[in-house]
Amino acid sequence: MSREQSCERERAGRARSALPNLRPLPLAADAERGSPHRSILRRTVSGALISTVLGPIGGCGGVLAGHWRIEKAVPHREVFCIDNADFRSDGSYAADVTLDGKSSRQEGAYEFNGFQLTLRPRAGGQRRYNATLKMNTLEVIDGERHVVLIKSKKPG
Numbered sequence: 001m002s003r004e005q006s007c008e009r010e011r012a013g014r015a016r017s018a019l020p021n022l023r024p025l026p027l028a029a030d031a032e033r034g035s036p037h038r039s040i041l042r043r044t045v046s047g048a049l050i051s052t053v054l055g056p057i058g059g060c061g062g063v064l065a066g067h068w069r070i071e072k073a074v075p076h077r078e079v080f081c082i083d084n085a086d087f088r089s090d091g092s093y094a095a096d097v098t099l100d101g102k103s104s105r106q107e108g109a110y111e112f113n114g115f116q117l118t119l120r121p122r123a124g125g126q127r128r129y130n131a132t133l134k135m136n137t138l139e140v141i142d143g144e145r146h147v148v149l150i151k152s153k154k155p156g
Helices: 003-018 028-032 037-054
Strands: 066-074 080-087 092-099 102-112 116-121 127-134 137-142 145-152
Touching: 080 102, 080 145, 092 116
Parallel strands: none
Antiparallel strands: 066 080, 066 145, 080 092, 092 102, 102 116, 116 127, 127 137, 137 145
16 A cells, blocks of 8 residues: 555545544435335425426415406306406406407406315306416416416506
8 A cells, every 4th residue: 555545544534533423314215215215205306396387386375466457358258258367365356358249257266275266256156267376477277268367566
């Protein structure tokens, strides 16, 4: 052994003795081999994903709270439209709704679960739409018809 290798070994030994209580952290590879850290790692990753994906949805009703205005309607707003919508955190709403050429101001209750928007007007009935919320954009889909709403700071 050369003098250089001997010095290197001595330095490594001193470093190990100065920190005797340190253990290596478990690696992702340990989780795949069935180590006891597997369940901890899995729960941590699962919890992070759930809070990231579902966190913004939360109770879901409050996430839509505010005033929404139409940005786009397909095929056009005379066939299907939701505009000037006020969704409240108590689960109530008021909106100008057009279905098959008939427009009216509706008020009632709503539910949003992150994937579907259900409107229950006080006048009766219920309409369920597929819905996607991305930041301040809400897309409401009724078959081939859809409307894109943008959250406004204030009505008007």
